Amino acid sequence: xFVLVEMTDTVRxxxxxxxxxxxxxxxxxxxxxxANKVVYNVGLxxxxxxxxxxxxxxxxxxxxxxxxxxxxxxxxxxxxxDEILIGQIKSCSQDGVHVSLGFFDDIVIPPESxxxxxxxxxxxxVWVWEYETEEGAHDLYMDIGEExxxxxxxxxxxxTSPTGPSSAEASTSNAAEEVQKKEAPYTLVVTMxxxxxxxxxxxxxxxxxxxxxxxxxxxxxxxxxxxHKMKGVEKGRN
Amino acid sequence: xxxSRDKRLPYIAGIGGSVVEFxxxxxxxxxxxxxxxxxxxxxxxxxxxxxxxxxxxxxxxxRSPNPPSALRGLGRLLPRRAPPGCGCPGGAGxxxxxxxxxxKMEVKDANAALLSNFEVYQLLTDLKxxxxxxxxxxxxxxxxxxxxxxxxxxxxxSKTPCRYQSPEIVREFLVAMKDxxxxxxxxxxxxxxxxxxxxxxxxxxxxxxxxxxxxQIESLLQTVTNILPGDPEEQQRDSAMATEDKxxxxx
Numbered sequence: 244x245f246v247l248v249e250m251t252d253t254v255r256x257x258x259x260x261x262x263x264x265x266x267x268x269x270x271x272x273x274x275x276x277x278a279n280k281v282v283y284n285v286g287l288x289x290x291x292x293x294x295x296x297x298x299x300x301x302x303x304x305x306x307x308x309x310x311x312x313x314x315x316x317x318x319x320x321x322x323x324x325d326e327i328l329i330g331q332i333k334s335c336s337q338d339g340v341h342v343s344l345g346f347f348d349d350i351v352i353p354p355e356s357x358x359x360x361x362x363x364x365x366x367x368x369v370w371v372w373e374y375e376t377e378e379g380a381h382d383l384y385m386d387i388g389e390e391x392x393x394x395x396x397x398x399x400x401x402x403t404s405p406t407g408p409s410s411a412e413a414s415t416s417n418a419a420e421e422v423q424k425k426e427a428p429y430t431l432v433v434t435m436x437x438x439x440x441x442x443x444x445x446x447x448x449x450x451x452x453x454x455x456x457x458x459x460x461x462x463x464x465x466x467x468x469x470x471h472k473m474k475g476v477e478k479g480r481n
Numbered sequence: 482x483x484x485s486r487d488k489r490l491p492y493i494a495g496i497g498g499s500v501v502e503f504x505x506x507x508x509x510x511x512x513x514x515x516x517x518x519x520x521x522x523x524x525x526x527x528x529x530x531x532x533x534x535x536x537x538x539x540x541x542x543x544r545s546p547n548p549p550s551a552l553r554g555l556g557r558l559l560p561r562r563a564p565p566g567c568g569c570p571g572g573a574g575x576x577x578x579x580x581x582x583x584x585k586m587e588v589k590d591a592n593a594a595l596l597s598n599f600e601v602y603q604l605l606t607d608l609k610x611x612x613x614x615x616x617x618x619x620x621x622x623x624x625x626x627x628x629x630x631x632x633x634x635x636x637x638x639s640k641t642p643c644r645y646q647s648p649e650i651v652r653e654f655l656v657a658m659k660d661x662x663x664x665x666x667x668x669x670x671x672x673x674x675x676x677x678x679x680x681x682x683x684x685x686x687x688x689x690x691x692x693x694x695x696x697q698i699e700s701l702l703q704t705v706t707n708i709l710p711g712d713p714e715e716q717q718r719d720s721a722m723a724t725e726d727k728x729x730x731x732x
């Protein structure tokens with residue numbers, strides 16, 4: 244689920260922080276810059292792991308702050324393909340089931356990857372899966388808050404950096420649409436996994452945290468392609 | 482060369498063109514330059530004195546006040562440094578053009594290592610401890626993102642089996658897993674999820690039907706449940722159920 248990413252960056256320490264230890268100031272600056280933000284093609288950054296190397300600090304004319312090049316490692320949320328994760332169903336809509344991990348929300352299970360006898364119940368706004376066993380048909384209601392186990396299938400990164408003036412002209416005319424253009428920088432498309440406990444626990448992950456992402460964050464969309472067929476591994480097996 | 486020019490000076494000796502007149506009576510000697518000596522003198526005078534006047538204003542090879550044209554052009558075209566206190570982009574942008582490339586953030590290795598949930602849990606709890614100890618001297622505005630992500634991630638990870646783990650348990654687990662020939666990713670998933678049924682193992686291990694026989698799956702399950710501690714309440718419940726089953730069995 245989590246990976247360690249090695250990065251380098253130049254950190255600016257303003258003069259009024261010179262009395263603090265350099266390592267602490269740098270750690271704080273890096274966390275301020277990267278925590279809870281999505282980096283394009285990398286993932287959702289969680290927190291600083293350690294500082295590997297500090298190069299010399301420089302002060303440049305005109306700016307009293309010191310600039311230091313830092314080599315560091317950061318903990319990043321970036322599940323690999325086919326990884327199994329557990330999350331909670333956040334909401335259901337026509338375009339699938341949205342799952343959340345708490346710290347990451349943009350996980351979606353597209354309707355195609357739900358087991359085929361699935362239908363969307365408009366009244367309750369939930370997806371229902373009619374699961375057939377020897378004993379009869381079970382209706383699996385994917386209620387909000389239910390825990391679900393899912394398998395990561397695909398990921399999509401979207402560059403949400405601000406665009407140039409050319410797009411600004413178009414957006415002034417469509418003020419209403421502009422609000423809707425907010426895209427999640429990192430989206431996972433996942434598929435359900437079924438466990439063999441009494442109730443089929445469908446794991447649906449929807450990652451929909453967009454808010455704290457700044458420019459340069461991308462959506463990582465994981466697409467769920469396969470629904471793991473667990474029919475053979477029902478209660479009878481063990 | 483003997484010349485007699487003057488009566489008073491009967492003996493005249495000349496040396497190299499000059500004439501020395503020697504008067505025996507007065508023992509007075511006098512050197513007389515040749516008749517055109519004045520011209521010569523004037524010539525030399527002009528040569529040395531006046532020419533020095535000419536030499537001084539000769540243009541010496543001096544350094545031009547401006548640098549060579551190429552750099553000069555750059556110096557004028559570089560944007561003025563942004564005023565200090567502009568924030569990081571301003572400070573970084575104000576640096577000279579040659580350093581511009583080094584200021585960007587670079588990702589050296591996007592997949593340096595895989596981290597287990599337990600390691601992240603440990604890191605976050607240590608960080609939380611540190612921040613609590615250092616007091617609330619930090620400005621909350623900049624730290625809000627870090628606080629949010631730390632809280633949420635800790636909340637999520639605390640619900641997984643990794644909160645009962647320790648470094649020794651993890652090491653023991655990895656040693657035991659050596660025999661089962663699983664990939665790194667599969668071992669990581671087993672560590673993070675602690676599967677208790679064969680179904681879950683089939684989910685996590687790719688092509689488990691082909692790679693593992695039923696006995697192998699069973700032994701793998703045993704290893705996982707023995708080494709990795711699970712939820713203590715669940716374990717009590719399971720053992721209670723097991724004793725009940727045993728009670729019902731013989732009857």
